[in-house]
Amino acid sequence: MSENGPHGVEALPLGMIDVPGAPAGCRARLEERARLQWWTADGGDPAALAQEFLAAHGIALDDLARPATHDPDGVCGAALYLSAAAGARAAGGPPGPPSPVPALPDLVVVVYGHTDQRPAAAGGADGGWWLGQWCDSWTPRQHANAVSAVRDAIGRGDVYQVNLVGHAAAAYAGDPRPALARLAALPGARYGGTLTGAGWAIGCASPETLIALEHGRLVTRPIKGTRPATPAGRRDLLASAKERAEHVMIVDLERNDLARVARTGSVRVDELFAVRRWCDLWQAESTVSAAPAHGLGLAALLRAVCPGGSVTGAPKLAALERIAALEPVGRGASMGALGWVGAGRIDLGLTIRTVAADAQRLHLWAGGGITWGSDPAAEVAEAAAKAAPVRALLAAG
Template sequence: MSPAPRSAVSDQLRELSALRCRVVAHPLGPGPAPGQVLRRAAGSDGLVCLLGSWAGGGAVLAAEPLLVLADGADPVAALGVQPRIESGAELAGVVGGGWFGWLSYDGPSRLAFYDHLLRYDGAAGWSFEALWSAERDALLQVRREELAELLEGPDAVRPWRAGQFSGPSLPDHLRAVERAVELVRAGELYQVNVCTRFGAPFAGSAQDLFADAAGALQPGFAAYVEAGDRAVASLSPELFLRRRGRGVVTSPIKGIWPRPDGDDVTSAQTLRSSAKDAAENVMIVDLMRNDLGRVCETGSVRAASLLDVEPHPGVWHLVSTVSGRLRDEVGDEELLRATFPPGSVTGAPKLRAIEAIGALESGPRGEYTGAIGFASPSWGLEFSVAIRTFQISGGRVELGVGGGVTADSVPMLEWSECLHKAAPLLGALGRSHAFPPGASATSAQLVGGVFETILVRDGVPLRLADHLARLDRSCHELYGFGVPADTSARVHAAMQKWDRLTVRVVVTPARRVNVMCTPAPAPRLASVGRIVRGRTGLWRHKWAVRNYLDAAEATATAAATEAGDAGDTVPLFVADDGTVLETSRGNVFLLGADGTLVTPPLRDDLLPGVTRRAILDLARDTGRGTELRPFTVEELAHTTAFWTSSLSGAVAIHAVDGTALPRRDDEIAALAALLLDPHRR
């Protein structure tokens, strides 16, 4: 559909601004629950329903708008155009009408102006509210009677059905998260929100889906907006903006932990003590303070609350609140231009994060992560962040989920966060996602603890900060505590006066930290690989118990000896789907003909190698191409390859199961030299 002419849009808004209204509220008494009234209103034009904490709590239901903003019009500019309320005709706390709809993150927005609505309060029941104008007097009287009859009408329930939800390629999402981490490490971002989508076939009544799901989950800011053959059913817990008079409030959510049945206290405490989640939240609080500071009176912007732990369907969240007082000349248009899209679903710095999102995600978000709500000339403005939101059109229902990525993010944990967020919403539809649960550690692995091996050259412990950061992440995830603050100092104290040495740091579940120093072996230059299949379990932690790996190395060496293979031998683990994972000593890379480096995206059965990350950072710094994607043994057999090691840098793979690989040893040796250079930062 082509955009409306600019003159037509101007005429729309000019006519609206010329209206003179008085605010009215007529009690209609008790009646059915809001969800049932929504069902009865099926077929009404431009149906909108807000449930939960909106406008002080209860429900708002609107239909038959006075006007729908034309395609191509600027929705944010429209929010600044309202009819004038006659002096002395105000009613405190009455919404009456206004602009209702959604502001898309990208793509078309939907706003319509309503001059009447139904309002529900749990104590007082239903009321008819309106922005009453002389021009609409007769019609509003008719609408008041029609809506009163709606409350007395018969119940109506229409069927709906959502099929099995499927999602994106898991490697695609893991790749996007890891690329986001790369941008943070490069200093381009502090945090960026990376999202993905689940989808399913859909048939039936979208508004009944919303009524059922909102009734089951009871979110703070449930919203249903219908626009022709498209509907948005949002079950958001997050307030984006609330303006009453000159006061404005935003309550960003950042930080999440699952709420297992019967264990609320422990899971809440875990979130409360999570430094990563707290850091994410504080970053977005600072961003929102900055956004509001652009339009608020100097000194009025403050964090009214910080890092509150709140229960929400299926999860705990960290919620903070920022408030301010708008300058006298600032209206709703200026407020939205300063703050939209919401900081909690973009990142910091916001503009660079938005640019990165466009490159990292596979498609547009549409209404998801935009904002849904209303702007009333009587009550004020209130918008939610459009998360936990079903987008329904064309026989499909889609659900976007995502999370904030920082330097400490673990791709598989970010994926698990997406599943945790999706689970209660899909459950409210009687559905689930099709993805298997994550891998688990064995009891022996957990008891043995985790460790790091750090190479020291010329008195410099290489990539010490990255090693200790990985160790700290593992300890937090597995045992609920971090690495002691003095660990770095203990490493330096243990170092001897040798040219090459290794420092081994082991942390046990009993919080014991052992730091040991030994001479480092000579770096490996080349090896041969023997394929090992059938490895299962959780391998993204560096386990101190290496029984399985030691046995695999012994088996691989015996097989190589029997086959007459010469050289150091390493087991090459291959997943059940035929993709190459890693060796027992480090991650695997392919070296393409054009110099591009290829390595699998991180997942539960891959160690997030420190040297692997260093190679990717080095490639970025030098302009070398990289790909994060799975590859098979067959592809490996026809490509130059190497594996990474903290002690050796990069080690060439000359053959796999007796099949010789193309050799470019000089290039790999040069890469290893850069990785092992103690003077390179």
Template sequence: MSATGETVVVLDRPWTDPVRVAAGLGGGDGALVLLSDGGPGGRWSHVATGPDRVHAGAVEATAAFAALRDPAFGPGTVGLAAYDAGARPATGPRAPIWPDLMLARYPAMLSFDHQTRTVRAIGRGRTTAQAEAAARRAAGWLARAATPAAPAAPAETFAAEAGDDAYRAAVADVVARIAAGELFQANVARAWGGRLRPGADPFDAFLRLQQGRASPFGAYWRIGARALVSNSPELFLAFQAATGRIEARPIKGTRPRAADPAEDAARAADLLASAKDRAENLMIVDLMRNDLARVSQPGSVRVEALFAIERHPTVHHLVSTVTARAAAGVGPADLLEATFPPGSITGAPKHQAMKVIAAHEPPRGPWCGSLFLIEEDGGLTASVLIRTAAFEMDGDGGWRFRTLAGAGIVADSDPAAELAETDAKIAAIRQALAG
């Protein structure tokens, strides 16, 4: 019996590759894939379909995650918080381009443990019979596993919403605002958009991203006429309800990978030695410490790792780890309300950075929001939705998409270098969509 009064049944099954299971189920309405690369940053993958409860809509700025407090959205719930829901207290009302908060509860789910190479078929229900039936339904999905197709690039068009000069001008403006004492750092983004070819599907882009570009927090999720494809390397929050441990792993600092091993190592060393990137990272570490302190036991906030290099298929990143111990009574909704949107994609001070971002960007939608899972013990794993594309279905059944990439702008930022950084960050999504 779970803490919410539901019966939970778990069936252990032999290992099956989660991408093959996802390919067998397909990317139709309700399909969910939370896909880890199996590395240190992402032990678990999850696959499900057929949610029994769905919420999608606007929220009040003073209670952005109120719907998450509904016991109906307990363990087995997946949520997507759009960036603009958290930014609105700073930016004021702006027409949303995506629901502020989407939630879906899955009574049947497969969870893949990449470390032990085992699979758990999880079923939930009001009675033991209902939970057993849900667990058997999830276990049955394993038999549908199929070798993923190698789809062609699905995008018919892929174009920047504004020219390079506009982004360089935005960077220069933020640098000037920093020099004037208005703020210390702001993460300013540029956007691309387009349409998929007739008959193409967002799931095609997801499958292409798994071909040599898997990440710790890859994801595909479709609810109705909206779909999300993410290749995020960044953990926003991990919360262990049993122990109260909170972990955040902000990313600040990027270099593109190189094909030559010596050049690749030199680029990683350059990133690690960069005073600019270390200062940028440290500012966000301090911001995350402040955010976590609002919901943590006094004196429990710690920086466990500072300026670690992480290597991903297309980029090197500079990553730090901040931990804390949750105060009594704190749950996922409290934690998200205290820290959202993520500091690594806003800036410092956070409130002023969001105002500056809004002066240069239209609403972001899901990009730089968070995709999260409420876990069996009431804990939480939440990613930062970078390397992410959002899809919406047209009236004629086709799909249009929008994706963004940003860079943290500080006092000595060079507009041309920041533009190049956004090109490096969008590379994997661009290749998946447009080839």
């Protein structure tokens, strides 16, 4: 575990903060004040470590039901990144196989304060950017066999649904940060943005809210169900009994997760199976909300909702055991949380459609939920369709 001042971590020019969820009115006048980085090998509870570090630097998130006011002149808030492995650790499940990006921490908390300094121009030079061929960590046949293995587990009654995720990597040359920043321009990238550190960077184009605090209520927006963004694809998604059953199962899981930390009787489904667009895909999204219980802190909230139900399955701990047994490499930057926390504000996206860079390679993950009605070939094709827009944008010069 490491705690550093901003210059001990990375000496980059001051620029507009590009963290997903950062307050729009503050992004041009923020500077890094302190940073925590943690790997699962360090031991301990990442959720507790995050809350304690934030409190030590002026961001008290020990009672989310208590109104709080943003300080326009002092500490603004913090970027928070939590890997899927860290989320599994916090939830009491297996973390899965080793990450293909060992330089990337499993927990990053970066505290930002306001400054009157003029930021440098956002972004960087694209000149000299080169991206090699993608190499997948499993073949289509291996992916399809894993889908069949999940269906067998469902048939035995071990699980009801499991989300399977594949990984691919590609060598690159040049500065990866401008390429990663371009992901925010993808249509539907509600959590578009970047986070960087020494020897690593994350770029996100996620459309999915893992957890947010909005108008005094906790909100999650699980996405489950995908079709091509054509009129026929939309009709097919709305008519699919398989997709709706899969979706409702995850909505029920999210209702249960929120109920663990909510005021009694306050959990509700505000919107069910709404079809929305991400790039050239239709996806089904629901909105579940609840009033936070009195005394609920950030750590308990993270333990309740991480890893996200839409990227694990049901029951969650049993699904995590299947994931750890079947996926060939760790989920790295994907299927975790990335966003912003501050006084009276939480806005964390689930890191789907997310890319990580280390010193030599870019890493990308994609997958989907597997139920008894899943067709292995169709699941392989769906994962490829989710990765395609991200790969295309990263390859652009």
